[in-house]
Amino acid sequence: xxxxxxxxxxxxxxxxxxxxxxxxxxxxxxxxxxxxxxxxxxxxxxxxxxxxxxxxxxxxxxxxxxxxxxxxxxxxxxxxxxxxxxxxxxxxxxxxxxxxxxxxxxxxxxxxxx
Numbered sequence: 001x002x003x004x005x006x007x008x009x010x011x012x013x014x015x016x017x018x019x020x021x022x023x024x025x026x027x028x029x030x031x032x033x034x035x036x037x038x039x040x041x042x043x044x045x046x047x048x049x050x051x052x053x054x055x056x057x058x059x060x061x062x063x064x065x066x067x068x069x070x071x072x073x074x075x076x077x078x079x080x081x082x083x084x085x086x087x088x089x090x091x092x093x094x095x096x097x098x099x100x101x102x103x104x105x106x107x108x109x110x111x112x113x114x
Contacts, residue, residue, distance in 0.1 A: 021053045022053075064094060065090065071086045
């Protein structure tokens, strides 16, 4: 039988349930961060996890931003030996995507933009 995509959980009904779901994401995110081959998709996958747990439905944020800054160890430890070779991936939704001032402020706070 073919998969119909990710299963959406209902929104948490209590603060304690929301916290428990957020805590369950920590090892998932840590594991994902260790898989360097997924560096280009990690921001989108992290947002999808937040959405699937129902946390975004209960929080109802006006904006969501996921920014991942990583060093390319394949470039720094072998091959080109390019010290400081890094990448930044991001997923910006809501006002962070649509409003240039909000986006600039978010990226400045995260240290991605001056």
